[in-house]
Amino acid sequence: MKKKSGIPIHDEELLATVLAVFEEILYTLREHRNGDFGYYDNADLKRLLNVSDSTLFRIRKSQHIPYVKIGRKIFYPKSFFKNTLKK
Template sequence: MILNTNMMKKTDPQLSEEQFLTAILTLLSEILETLKKSPVNDMNYYDSADVKQLLNISDSTLHRLRKLNDIPHIRIGRKIFYPKSFFNNALKK
């Protein structure tokens, strides 16, 4: 099911809160199914534990690198991820 943009914008005055929540849940379920289908090894990101082990650094050093923007990262919820391409390119130099 593809979510109708009118549902997301809530421009349809007939759209109830229950219908809106149902549409959101359907969309989240589809995202979850897509994520389950992709192999774990194909992830293009390291998590903090991987980076600390790869660079042999501590939590505080990794935090300092993030704070100084010396290392690219994204935050999803409470978890932080680092693009593998950054490390692959750095190791090639």
């Protein structure tokens, strides 16, 4: 394995990948801060619909609203609610 500027090549590739991931995270956070994040989380949706945790759970389980689960957090697409409210 050749070294370039004192850093092993595979470490440079890893560093480039980590930096790319951080750039994407920063971009997403900036968009979210500007209100352009395309999803509501549970707290946002409960406040928007004025419902409890259990009601939101029942609505979600009845498959009346789309959602995405990432880890332990659940997100709901804003586009669904914008389109539904327009009708």
